[in-house]
Amino acid sequence: MSGNLPRIAILGAGSMGGAILAGLVESGLATSGVAVTNRSASKADAVRMPGVDSYALELDSAANRVAIEGARVVIVGVKPAMVPELLAEVAEFLEGDAIVVSVAAGVTTATMEALVPNAVARTMPNTPSVVRRGVTGLAAGSRISPDQLALVRAVFETVGAVIELDENRIDALSTISGSGPAYVFFLIEQLTGTALRLGFTESDARLMVEQTFLGASELLASSDADPAELRRRVTSPNGTTMRAIAVMEEADLAGMFDRATAAALARAKEMSLGG
Numbered sequence: 001m002s003g004n005l006p007r008i009a010i011l012g013a014g015s016m017g018g019a020i021l022a023g024l025v026e027s028g029l030a031t032s033g034v035a036v037t038n039r040s041a042s043k044a045d046a047v048r049m050p051g052v053d054s055y056a057l058e059l060d061s062a063a064n065r066v067a068i069e070g071a072r073v074v075i076v077g078v079k080p081a082m083v084p085e086l087l088a089e090v091a092e093f094l095e096g097d098a099i100v101v102s103v104a105a106g107v108t109t110a111t112m113e114a115l116v117p118n119a120v121a122r123t124m125p126n127t128p129s130v131v132r133r134g135v136t137g138l139a140a141g142s143r144i145s146p147d148q149l150a151l152v153r154a155v156f157e158t159v160g161a162v163i164e165l166d167e168n169r170i171d172a173l174s175t176i177s178g179s180g181p182a183y184v185f186f187l188i189e190q191l192t193g194t195a196l197r198l199g200f201t202e203s204d205a206r207l208m209v210e211q212t213f214l215g216a217s218e219l220l221a222s223s224d225a226d227p228a229e230l231r232r233r234v235t236s237p238n239g240t241t242m243r244a245i246a247v248m249e250e251a252d253l254a255g256m257f258d259r260a261t262a263a264a265l266a267r268a269k270e271m272s273l274g275g
Contacts, residue, residue: 006072007032017077019129023159035067065093080104087115106272109141119144134160135177139167171268175261
């Protein structure tokens, strides 16, 4: 899909909803405007800008109903436990052709379809969406048309890449792209600690490690080679890097990631069952 986007409402413009709002504004595609809601007036004021109508529930209990007027895409950004109540509140006020999109973990399209008569979709964005480098998993509900799905995709492409997948794969995606930033930050944290123990100052250790991760990511993005090939190019035969990689292989790093993602997937299933 190309061109400008229709009017969009974001109900609950917290961290993820705020990231999507920023992407929409910066893209310049939201020419029909965006309406957002927050609980407090201070949060509503913080995201008020040209082209954005921002409402506070503490000032107007009908703010959510006001925000969805004329909206073709309604993004539900509240916490998972709050989604059913919110959908029940706005169901009869939605435009007939509006698409309801959840960014909440564990809330299925079947749950949403039981509460609203509209087409629905489920998404799983990740935190790098804040800097428009996100990955969003997108799963279609049973009523959504190809054109409507393309519209939802265009909205989330303003904050990064989008992967369309069956809904039963959403939890698996969350263990990779959803939790993945935490894995990267954890590796950076550990390597920075190693640099400190080698005697580097805190500022030098942070600079070295963060720039190394950033540079490696940029190199991968700009190269036709896969990560294994790029690793081989750094790993001279019988050199220092080869010795370090051998230690990591001995520690079964691949198995550790498999076990870690399996644990995350098990927890995601528990949460979807209300655990």
